Amino acid sequence: MLEAQLRAALERRERMGRRRTLASTDTDAQLVDASSNDYLSLARSPAIRLALADALAHDVRVGSGGSRLLDGDSQLHAHAEAQLAAYFGAPAALLFNSGYDANVSLLTTLPQPGDIVVHDALVHASMHDGFRASRARAVLAFQHNDPVDLERVLTHLLQERAVEEDVRAGRCNVFLALESVYSMDGTLCRLGVLADTLARYVPVRGARHILIDEAHGVGVYGRGGRGVCDALQLADVPSVRLITFGKAWGCAGAVVLCPPLWREYLLNYARPLIYSTALPPMQVAAILCVLRAFERGEVDANQQRLHARTRQLYEALGRPYVCDPLPPTPIVPVYSAQPLVLAARVQRAGFLVRAVRYPTVPRGEERVRLCVHAHNTQEDMVQLAAAVHAAQGASL
Known part of the structure; x- marks a missing residue:
């Protein structure tokens, strides 16, 4: 019966x-990568591989052997x-096996009964899974990046009346995801205008909280790849920043940057963390190898090449781009x-x-x-744009 269904x-x-x-990308090795999230080309970096090999030679275990709490x-x-907390200028940090686990953990544990979550309509599926299991009294979306629609929702x-009284008095937390x-x-x-909009409607500072997922921003933007919040000089605006290592960092895993009390709360209540085998020490070593490369400025050139190639692709496609301010x-x-x-x-x-495609x-x-990617060439960008134009020009 089940198999038929x-x-x-x-x-x-x-x-x-x-x-x-x-x-599998193994069969596509001859193609120029214009798809992966390895923006800074660190997943293929010989220097990172050598640094990791050296770290593994110094008694770093392959597996962790159990959950963090066991x-x-x-x-x-x-x-x-x-x-990581020191590098990103955060009060505390907590490692997770993935950004997905971290988002689910944050949104199922932090909003308390009676709280409210408002989110951009285009946030990741992991946040939506967290919303579904949340204890918040309301979870509402606003149109993508639109402060006017955020105002409408708020x-x-x-x-x-009951909600207004709770919000004005600070008895109800409002989370912006x-x-x-x-x-x-x-x-x-x-971020800046959305944070200002939230502050106008939620006057008690301790009752308004911004959770921002920097999965595709970290490494690409900011001083030493510290992300969009750093690049905008707004790193202290979010209550929580989620940093993932499976994209521009070329590794795997994630870290939640948050206040120390929130870290302890997550350790006690975040089920994906409590009941999962901890991130392997081998992977933690890889994260630290990339961190050292950022600290030494060895990734700055990759970041600059990435932005140069991105501009070249826009120009070759004939698309306008706005550097405002990034x-x-x-x-x-x-x-x-x-x-x-x-x-x-x-x-x-x-x-x-x-x-x-839908439903993604x-x-x-x-x-x-x-x-x-940083390893793409200017000729790659010209030829990629030409291939897109030719494909669009042919009858679909």
């Missing part, structure tokens, strides 16, 4: 053109958290009614790209997502 569900998805399959904790984990909330760089659209968060993001969506066809044609031209993006907003 599962098969039927997969067949329905197949008919709708939405069935997912694994796509047998999986180590001095290396504690050292990494202290070093005004609507405060029309209920954002991303610094939106992974499918490549847009930068309007360079454009290395995520460039190309919208198409037939993204699979478009992606296949660009792949035949020698570039690894992927189609992104809204219906009618299917696309091919281009990603720029």
Whole structure:
């Protein structure tokens, strides 16, 4: 019975053109990477590999052996958290196995019964999974990056007298959930104006909290890759910053930057942390190797090349870009009614790209997502733009 139901569900998805399959990059090694999140090309860096090999030679265990609260904790984990907190200028840090686990943990544990969560409509699926299990009295979305619509949502909330009284008195926490760089659209968060809007409606400082996911911002922006909040000189605005290491850092895992009390609370209540085997020491060592490279300024040139290549791609595509005040993001969506066809044609031209379809993006907003990397060349950008134009010009 179950097998028939599962098969039927997969067949329905197949008919709708939405069935997912694994796509190994091993068979695409000859293609120019225009798809992965390895923005700074650190995942392929010989220097990072050598540094990690040296670290592993000094008695770093491969696996952790248990959860952090049982047998999986180590001095290396504690050292990494202290070093990351210092580097990002945060009061405390807590390692997680992934950004997904961290977002689910934050949003299922921090909002208390009766609290309110307001979020950008385009936040990641991990946040939505956290919202669904949240104890908040209300979880509401506002239009992407739109402070006017945020005002509308907050005004609507405060029309209920009991909610207004709780918010004005600071008895109700209001959380604003954002991303610094939106992974499918490549847009930068309007953090300053959104924070100001929240402050006008939630007057008690201790009752308003911003959670920002820096997954696609860290490494790409800020001093030494410290992220968008640092680049905008707003690092002290969010209550929590989530830093992930699986993208520009070229590793895996994540760290939550937060107040020490929040860290202790997460240790006690965040189920994905409590009941998961801890991040392997080998992976913690890799994170520290990349951190050392950032601290020594060895990644600055990668960051500069990334921004130069991104501008070159925009210019080759004939797209305007706005440096207000930051360079454009290395995520460039190309919208198409037939993204699979478009992606296949660009792949035949020698570039690894992927189609992104519903439900990952809204219906009618299917696309091919281009990603720029520090190791890409200027000629790569010219040829990629030419391949996109040729594919779009052909009959779809």
